[in-house]
Amino acid sequence: MVLVLALFGVLALVTPALTTKLGPKVFPVLALLPTAVFGWTLAQAPTILDGGVLTEAYSWLPQFGIELSFRMDVLAWVLALVVTGIGALVLLYCTWYFTPKEPNLGRFAAFLLLFAGVMWGLVTADDVIVMFVFWEITSVLSYLLIGHYTEKRASRGAALQALLVTTLGGLAMLVGIIMLSSFAGTTSIAGIVESTPPGVGTSVAIALVLAGAVSKSALVPFHFWLPAAMAAPTPVSAYLHAAAMVKAGVYLVARLAPGFAEDPAWAPIVIGLGLLTMLMGAYRSLRQHDLKLILAHGTVSQLGFLMVVVGFGTPDTAIAGLALLVAHALYKATLFLVVGIVDHGTGTRDIRELSGVGRRQPALVVIAALAAASMAGLPPLFGFVAKEAVFSTLIEAGTVWGWIALVGTALGSVLTVGYTARFLWGAFRTRPDAEPTPIHASSPLFLAAPAVLALASVGTGLAASALDPVLAVHGAAIGEVHYHLALWHGLEPALFISAGVLALGALLFLAKKKVAKLQSGVHELPLRPDAARAYWATTRGIDHGSAWIAAFGQRAGLPGYLGTILVCVIVLIGGALVFNRSWPESIELWDHPTQAVIAVLMATAAIAAARATHRMTAVLLAGVTGYGMVALFAMHGAPDLALTQALVETLTLVVFVLVFRRLPKRIAQRNKPSHRTVRLIIAILVGVVMAIVGVVALGARSADPISLAMPELAYEEGHGRNVVNVLLVDIRAWDTMLEVSVLVVVATGIASLLFLDGRAGSAPRLAGIRERRSWSSRRKVGSEPSRTEGGTQQTWLVAGRTLSAENRSIMVEVVVRLLFHPAILVSLYLLLAGHNDPGGGFAGGLLAGLALVARYLAGGRYELGEALPVDAGKVLGLGLILAVGTALVPLLFGQEALESTYWAAELPVLGYVSLTTSMFFDIGVYLVVVGLVLDVLRSLGGEVDRHAEIAADLQRETRPTGLETDTEADEVATDGGAR
């Protein structure tokens, strides 16, 4: 059976290509597949009629207990025949329905064919999840097919509506079937029907599953999507929305009825909603003027009817239900196809316009009349046989629900007769007061598909007794069968009911003017419930509610997000602290009172920084907290950390200064006083909570920290007396390696932001100046000093040629020049000595970086280029390679990553030299730090200089503009508060 599905899939895939070649003639080709499958299915008759089942299963998701299992019993067999038989005929019919010019025909054909396959899978699947998979795919295909005329708003809206409504039910059903399979311990539908224990949970699950069936089969209150779905091309309406897809809900109810008809949730939903739907659909059908809508509301009505009968739950009603299902599929598909032909020929489906169609198309009238007679329940058609069976079996059921169902379905049938007659009359009458509607000719073969179906209605009716064995098997699977299908049962109560229904229905038709008047009276009543309007109200409600939620969540922007996070911390952590019972017995406030003094200083500086109105003030105050850290590190006996932190603070300050040159001095953020109070409270609470949680966490320690063993290990295994350095370059070098990459990223990030349209190369060197000089007539920057002084000045100090005189201080330049090389030497010393004494690659690199900073500050960006004439990216890359190399090379020697190796030797001149491989790592760190500083100076220094010069140029040329960069930067900086 999987093979069948695969064939459908493959053929659907090639369909678009085939359609391009064949045009509408592709449909007969496509119809071959469902025909073949119909034949194959029919050939299984011996097994099925014997009461046997065909099964097939493949493992798919054993973890969830889901397997690709198929099971064809008589119910599945009958539906499979309906699906493939009608599918083949509808495909054939499409050949004449569409013109070769029809757009998107390939897609349409593929979807329709695929649908046939999926529907076949739905009725044969045994695994409930697999069944659901097919179930949802039919919804999606239905969506795509209803929306076939994509340019029509109504089509698109109807498609979306159908998808949402059926998926809403589908999801409820999904939860329901997952519950059922959990209760039953199996995902096999047959297993679920057999062995689900009754209970409240089961009732809820059943109600959920039925919600899916009800929405799919367009029962009240989900009935509205089906008439709207008539926006689809007529073959789609005939197949999906009459014969096949909407039957899925009915099928499911028929499937589950044997196991769950006794459940308290079952009857009210299935029978109650079914009857309501039957009456309401039929009533509405009488109001329609569009032939297709008459049928659509009629279909809704009939689906309700079917649901009542197949869901009733006795073996006999099951037989009647299945017969009715087949009868409905046959006549309803016929009638839709007939409407398609009328529409195709005349271009209208409005019964107020149509006139004289019947006289000119007698064959069509015969076909339609046969199908309509079956729908109305006239003998000897199959519709009559089925309806007889329904009435008889309901009477025999003898329960309260049985009588309710009988009365309801009989009433519904009366209405059915009424709208059936009205349909025939409306489509084919000749109006005395109007010209006959023009019809354009089409191939007589167009009639073939509906003709076959109409004949099938007749044939099955006449041969009802021959079909009885099939249905008997279906009934027998549920229980003892009493009823037997036949055209003539003798003078039974059901026959009289049928006769009464026909008579009353005929009266209803004859009194159609009065009925219409009555109906329009009802229609004008206020407060009529209207499900379609409810749908729109719901979606609008969702849209507006969502808009409100989204706006609420994002209303305050960044301050809002931060506030939420901080309040969460206060509520969660603070809340947990309130209930905390594990407080430390004693608290050691400090090792030395100076720590407290430093802490107070730091806290004060931090608060002041937050209140500062000038950028520079804020940064300096933040720097105080940093230097406070330096002091704390130093007091803890960590000179390395203190040194590094001090260098970092200094460099940070330099960077800030470089950035602030181009920003307004004041922070342009003004908060409302009320905001300030709220924020103050949040800030204080977060601080208090964090402090207390620190006390609790630290006080809870019972085990020794791992750090106690580190100094000894560092010396013995890391061969370094400086435990901090060994920690950085050996014990936790993996962290360092990654942190180094953060430095690299920072460098790229700054460059990315500043060099949006910048110039290439390493830091500009003198060659660059010569080039610039040639442009000097156009861009006056720096040209004056270079011409007047540049020639005479010694080349040792580049600034002479590149900076204007008022920006220079020769004294500083000379001092910096003299100190530069010693500084680099010291930095190298720090790098090499780091393993045993304070220092290390990070500190060394920072010092070298500061030396570069000094050169830049003194001599400008060209001086920088002279000081280190290399590409910052290469320095960064090389450093990173060294660090990663140290990490990965040991792997080649069968060691762990980053495992260090140690050499020591007595060398001439240098004396005792010891070397660990972690030294290379440290050199890598050094290089990355230098590269970062170089890059920052190039970006925030040199490039910002250049921006400033250009801005100044512009200002000089066109007075009014100029400070563009300023305002933009200001906007960015204050945005956090403003948004």
Place this chain on the structure above:
Amino acid sequence: MSANLVPLVVGLPLLGAALTLVLGRNTKLQVLVSTVVLTAVAVIAGVLLARVGEEGTAVVRVGGWDTPIGIVLVADRLSALMVLVSAVVLLGVLIFAVGQGLADEHRDTPVSIFHPTYMILATGLFNAFVAGDLFNMFVGFEVLLAASYVLLTLGGTGARIRAGVTYIIVSLVSSVFFLAAIALVYGATGTVTIAHIAERVADLPDDVQLLLHLMLLIAFGIKAAVFPVSFWLPDSYPTAPAPVTAVFAGLLTKVGVYAIIRTETVLFPGDVLEDFLMVLAVLTLLVGIAGAVAQADIKRLLSFTLVSHIGYMIFGIAIGTEQAMTATIYYVVHHITVQTTLFLVVGLIERMGGATSITRLAGLLKAFPVLALLFFIPALNLGGIPPFSGFLGKVGLFAAGVDLGTPLAYVTIAAGAATSLLTLYALVRVWNLAFWRSREEMESGHQSRLVSALAEDPDDSGGTSVRTTPRIMIAATAVMVVLSVALTVLAGPLLDISAEAARNVMDPSTYIDAVLGGAR
């Protein structure tokens, strides 16, 4: 043997970053290096996944230092799977980005930007997945965040800087809490090796455990974008260039989810916070999807679905059974792939259709049928339509929820179903308007009632379509779509792996024994 492969997962991309820096402006070689590195990592992760299945969890004691003194890298099935999926997704996006020419921009900067940054992002990501040391995990987070700051602000437009400020500050705050949490954990237990913490934390009083637990959850919750600390995300991700958003959406939040999984299983096993997490899951699902429904801009819409669907994973973690964890892991893989794919598709839409707001898109089906297909399949997948992976993941989660059977579990299932429907609604609406509707209708100015309540992107300045779209971009997207479909086709084997991974994860002693081994 397999242990030797673990450091390579981090080392190779870092080396790649170094090489691409040194290669400077030789874009072709850079592309080659990046591609080779990511392919290699994917292969290594695949081998690791197979190996740890046979040999058990791979543990690397970096530098040969004994645990818990040194840093330890741990690769169990979950880690290996996450690295594998991430590497594949990163590779797909890289190719897309190269096609878009993103990698060629900014030729004039002193350091080449895109490739090194992208490689470092990968480094941090992979490191976070294999870190066996809480502080090292933090470092991994920082590395990937630092790289993400750069990628988010590529191009430096006003909108991106604005989004970048939001993103960076929120991320920094979350990092501060993560760091504080590590300090507190170290304060209380005296160690940072995850397995060692797990052993020691169990001896702490319950109240202190709860405090540490909540601290970590807050930090990871922000990264994973769990309600209520999730609203920053749709305000920062969508402004980045399409491939960058794609990577962020697919991967960054999942690092948070991964960390939450580790927190809930290794560090603090048990169901202390089960109900709390489940309530969070419900709110994350519903509030997130409400946000999505309200957006006209597809990028913002997808950012909200991203937040919303994190709720499914939190739900699975909250249930805390092996079955739930299996479904969660599968869902994580699904979500990484599909969400990334959809953002790439939006990148194509932006390029071909000239806009990302459904009020200004139309006629795409007619104009670009292939694009329509590339959108439709992952959209259905995200919308939970069977038989796609989003559906399968949900079935697993719902089934686990039903088995748990508490009222709260049923509420969460209902929220999950509603979210699924609304996701479908939001995405199909995009299809209705952007793909089905004709250009003429859009230009006629008729306002669809589908969009009357929608919020536009405040930063949207309107764009113009680019006439040519490199085939390589379409090809990369198509491959991603195929991969997302493969999650269904190969659902059986993938669920096997997920189930095995879940078994490892749910039995913390496997992890702890592997790491501490003889050290005890």
